[in-house]
Amino acid sequence: MATLEDIEHLIARTALADRSAFQELYQLTSAKLFGVALRVLGTRTEAEEAIQETYIKIWRGAGRYNAGGYSPMTWLITIARNTAIDRLRARRAGGAELAEAEDIASSDPTPEAAAIAGSERALLLGCLEELPEDRAEAVQGAYLMGLTYQELADRFGVPINTMRSWLRRSLLKLRECLTR
Amino acid sequence: MSDDGDHILPEGAAPGDGDRILSAEYVLGLLSPGQAAAFESRLASEPALRDITAGWADDFVAMTDTIPPRQAPRRVWRAIETELWPETHAASTHPARSARFRLGRWLGGAMVAAMLGVLVVQSNLLAPPQPGLLAEIGTAQSAAHFTAAYDPGSGELSIERLGPEAPSGRSYELWLIAGDAAPVSVVVWPEAAERQAVALPTELAEVLPGAVLAISDEPFGGSPTGAPTGAVLATGAVVQG
Structure with missing residues (x-):
C-alpha cells in the first residue's frame, strides 16, 4: 500500500526523468486525480484531457515540488484541480452551456488511491x-x-x-x- | 469592474490577517491575474507567506476527500506517453534515455511553477555578487542541502554544501535535468568538500535556465551506470538570481 513517503519518493524520481517512477506515480494517483477532474468538469472527455494535461505538468514540474512546501497528494491534487478549473473557466468564458453531467458513477475506485487520501x-x-x-x-x-x-x-x-x-x-x- | 484587492481587511482584523486572507484567495483562485502574479512574486521571496499558502492548500484539498476515485481509461496514459516521448512511446517501459534537450519545455515548467506558486526561494546565503542563475537544492525530508550559482561571465557553476557530508562509503552526485532529457551528471561530490566549482560545457550552460539540479545518494565514487541509481535526496529549480 502506498504511503505519502512513497508518493514523495516517486515525485523525486520523476524530477530525475525516471519514466518508470512516473508511470508508477500515475498508476497510484491517477484515479484520485481523475475523480477530481470529473467532479469539476462533469464530462469524461474533458476530464480525460485535463488529466492528460495534469500529468504532463507533473512530469515537467516535479523538480519544483519541494519548493512549494505542499504535501505530495496536495501538490498533485492541486495541479489537477487548477487544470480542471482553468478548463471550466475557459468553457464558461466561451459562453458554452454547462455540460450535462454524465453518469460518472460507473467506474470503480482503486483501493490504492483511496488509501492515499488523508x-x-x-x-x-x-x-x-x-x-x-x-x-x-x-x-x-x-x-x-x-x-x-x-x-x-x-x-x-x-x-x-x-x-x-x-x-x-x-x-x-x-x-x-x-x-x- | 472594480477589483477591490487593496481593501482586503474586514472589520476587526488582526495583524497578519491580510496575508492569511490573500493566500487563501490565491489558493481558491479568487485573485485577478494581476493580483495573482504580484502574490507569486512575493511567494518567491517570503518563506512565511509560502508556508501560510501551503497550509491553506493542504486544508482546502480536504474538499476533495469525499470525491470518489475513478479509474481513468487506458488511453489517457497512452496519450501522455505519446505527448512526452513520441519517439519511444511504443516501448514505454524501457527508459530509453534521450540525450537531446528540448528547449521549448522550459516554458511549460515555468507555467506550472507560476500556477502553483511553487517558486524556488532564493537562498539568502548566496548573495550573488552579480546577476546570474541560482538554485537552492534541498528537501524537507533529507538533511542534504546545497546551493548553486552560475556565473555566465566565467562559465562556472559554483556549488556549496550546506548540509552534512555523505554517509561513510557513499557519495553525493549532482545531476542536471533539462526539460524531458535524461539527467546529466555534473559532479560527484568529493568527500568532505564544502565547495566545488565546475566549468559547464556550453551545451549544458544553455539549458540551465529553468532546469532542475538534483542530488542523489550513490555508491562511493559516484553512479556506476551514468544515471542516478540511489535515492534522490534534494532537488531545486534554477532561477534568475
Missing part, C-alpha cells in the same frame, strides 16, 4: 460546518467550481463587495477554527 482532513469539513451554510457553500463554490467573486455575488444575490467581505470574514473564521 484521514486527518475531517478537520476542514468540521470547520466549514461551523460557518453559516451559504458562506460554506461560497468557499466550496470557489474551490470546486472555480467561481469568481462576481459569479459568487450573482449566485447569492448580493453586491460583489458584500460577497468579498462575507468570504474574507469566513476565511478568517476558518483559519481560527483550523488552528484551534
Whole structure:
C-alpha cells in the first residue's frame, strides 16, 4: 500500500526523468486525480484531457515540488484541480452551456488511491460546518467550481463587495477554527 | 469592474490577517491575474507567506476527500506517453534515455511553477555578487542541502554544501535535468568538500535556465551506470538570481 513517503519518493524520481517512477506515480494517483477532474468538469472527455494535461505538468514540474512546501497528494491534487478549473473557466468564458453531467458513477475506485487520501482532513469539513451554510457553500463554490467573486455575488444575490467581505470574514473564521 | 484587492481587511482584523486572507484567495483562485502574479512574486521571496499558502492548500484539498476515485481509461496514459516521448512511446517501459534537450519545455515548467506558486526561494546565503542563475537544492525530508550559482561571465557553476557530508562509503552526485532529457551528471561530490566549482560545457550552460539540479545518494565514487541509481535526496529549480 502506498504511503505519502512513497508518493514523495516517486515525485523525486520523476524530477530525475525516471519514466518508470512516473508511470508508477500515475498508476497510484491517477484515479484520485481523475475523480477530481470529473467532479469539476462533469464530462469524461474533458476530464480525460485535463488529466492528460495534469500529468504532463507533473512530469515537467516535479523538480519544483519541494519548493512549494505542499504535501505530495496536495501538490498533485492541486495541479489537477487548477487544470480542471482553468478548463471550466475557459468553457464558461466561451459562453458554452454547462455540460450535462454524465453518469460518472460507473467506474470503480482503486483501493490504492483511496488509501492515499488523508484521514486527518475531517478537520476542514468540521470547520466549514461551523460557518453559516451559504458562506460554506461560497468557499466550496470557489474551490470546486472555480467561481469568481462576481459569479459568487450573482449566485447569492448580493453586491460583489458584500460577497468579498462575507468570504474574507469566513476565511478568517476558518483559519481560527483550523488552528484551534 | 472594480477589483477591490487593496481593501482586503474586514472589520476587526488582526495583524497578519491580510496575508492569511490573500493566500487563501490565491489558493481558491479568487485573485485577478494581476493580483495573482504580484502574490507569486512575493511567494518567491517570503518563506512565511509560502508556508501560510501551503497550509491553506493542504486544508482546502480536504474538499476533495469525499470525491470518489475513478479509474481513468487506458488511453489517457497512452496519450501522455505519446505527448512526452513520441519517439519511444511504443516501448514505454524501457527508459530509453534521450540525450537531446528540448528547449521549448522550459516554458511549460515555468507555467506550472507560476500556477502553483511553487517558486524556488532564493537562498539568502548566496548573495550573488552579480546577476546570474541560482538554485537552492534541498528537501524537507533529507538533511542534504546545497546551493548553486552560475556565473555566465566565467562559465562556472559554483556549488556549496550546506548540509552534512555523505554517509561513510557513499557519495553525493549532482545531476542536471533539462526539460524531458535524461539527467546529466555534473559532479560527484568529493568527500568532505564544502565547495566545488565546475566549468559547464556550453551545451549544458544553455539549458540551465529553468532546469532542475538534483542530488542523489550513490555508491562511493559516484553512479556506476551514468544515471542516478540511489535515492534522490534534494532537488531545486534554477532561477534568475
